[in-house]
Amino acid sequence: DGGITQSPKYLFRKEGQNVTLSCEQNLNHDAMYWYRQDPGQGLRLIYYSQIVNDFQKGDIAEGYSVSREKKESFPLTVTSAQKNPTAFYLCASSSSPGQIIYGYTFGSGTRLTVV
Amino acid sequence: ILNVEQSPQSLHVQEGDSTNFTCSFPSSNFYALHWYRWETAKSPEALFVMTLNGDEKKKGRISATLNTKEGYSYLYIKGSQPEDSATYLCAFRHDYKLSFGAGTTVTVRA
Numbered sequence: 001d002g003g004i005t006q007s008p009k010y011l012f013r014k015e016g017q018n019v020t021l022s023c024e025q026n027l028n029h030d031a032m033y034w035y036r037q038d039p040g041q042g043l044r045l046i047y048y049s050q051i052v053n054d055f056q057k058g059d060i061a062e063g064y065s066v067s068r069e070k071k072e073s074f075p076l077t078v079t080s081a082q083k084n085p086t087a088f089y090l091c092a093s094s095s096s097p098g099q100i101i102y103g104y105t106f107g108s109g110t111r112l113t114v115v
Numbered sequence: 116i117l118n119v120e121q122s123p124q125s126l127h128v129q130e131g132d133s134t135n136f137t138c139s140f141p142s143s144n145f146y147a148l149h150w151y152r153w154e155t156a157k158s159p160e161a162l163f164v165m166t167l168n169g170d171e172k173k174k175g176r177i178s179a180t181l182n183t184k185e186g187y188s189y190l191y192i193k194g195s196q197p198e199d200s201a202t203y204l205c206a207f208r209h210d211y212k213l214s215f216g217a218g219t220t221v222t223v224r225a
Contacts, residue, residue, distance in 0.1 A: 004158075033212065042119065042215035043204070050211060058212065090159070103149050103161025104213065 002027045006091050006107035013078075013085075013114050021076045021110045023091035030096045032074035033104070036060065037088040046089075049074055078112065085114045117141055119207050121216035128195045128223050135191040136219040138205030142186035147208040150179055150190055153218070154201040162190075162203075195223045 004025045013019045023032065031050050035043040045058030049068040063082025068074055078085045088111050092104040120139040128134045140148060147166045153159040163172040168183040176193045192199050202220045206213035 031211070035215070040124075040217060042121075042217040043206075045212055045214070048212055059214075101164060101166075103151065103164050104159075105161075106151075106158040108158045 004091055004093055004105055004107035006110050008110060011110055011112045015114055016080045018080060019078050021089055023074045023107060024072055025093045027093055027105060029093035031094045033092045034076045035090045043090060085112060087112060117207055117209060117214040119214050119216040121205055121219050123219060125220040128221060130195060130223055130225050132195055133193045134195060135189050138188045138216055140186050140207040142184060144209060145183045148181055148188050149206040149213060151204040152201045153204060159204060197223050197225055199223050
């Protein structure tokens with residue numbers, strides 16, 4: 001079955017360490033997105049990529065970095081510069097950035113806790 | 116950051132009752148309005164993508180309407196069932212990306 005796989009489901013890291021969250025899709029989608037959820041807030045866009053080897057900052061990109069070397073993969077690195085990294089992270093994809101008929105497909109998320 | 120508001124934040128419904136809730140979004144530069152259902156421990160699932168003013172979409176007992184001129188959409192659940200318990204997210208499409216509301220969490224009591 002096609003879908004998006006995020007790993008791991010839960011991640012614990014010490015303050016000051018960088019950590020990379022994995023997102024892989026086998027839907028042949030062009031566009032991929034990273035969102036962050038905090039209690040009581042909507043999903044906030046961190047980074048997005050419309051095609052391979054290209055990505056743009058979202059609304060809250062500070063302290064995060066991404067790469068898009070393959071169509072299937074869009075890993076997110078949470079760096080030590082991110083002041084409040086503990087959150088739930090969701091990855092999503094869509095068939096093409098200009099396609100507005102279909103919704104996004106989401107992964108099941110990674111809960112990151114920094115201690 | 117575009118402002119997408121959902122109300123109420125949460126609601127409790129008796130099984131069999133109908134309910135509705137609101138999503139408000141900017142009325143200018145409209146491309147599309149998405150609705151998602153997010154059940155606990157699962158991934159958000161797309162319900163509707165609405166693109167035209169006056170659009171009405173239906174999926175089983177769930178339906179949605181859209182008013183782009185005034186910037187709001189309603190989602191309706193008819194004859195609520197326990198399996199309808201979830202958080203319902205709306206998202207406003209702009210510049211090839213989505214801005215999400217905080218969601219309305221629906222709890223259906225048997």
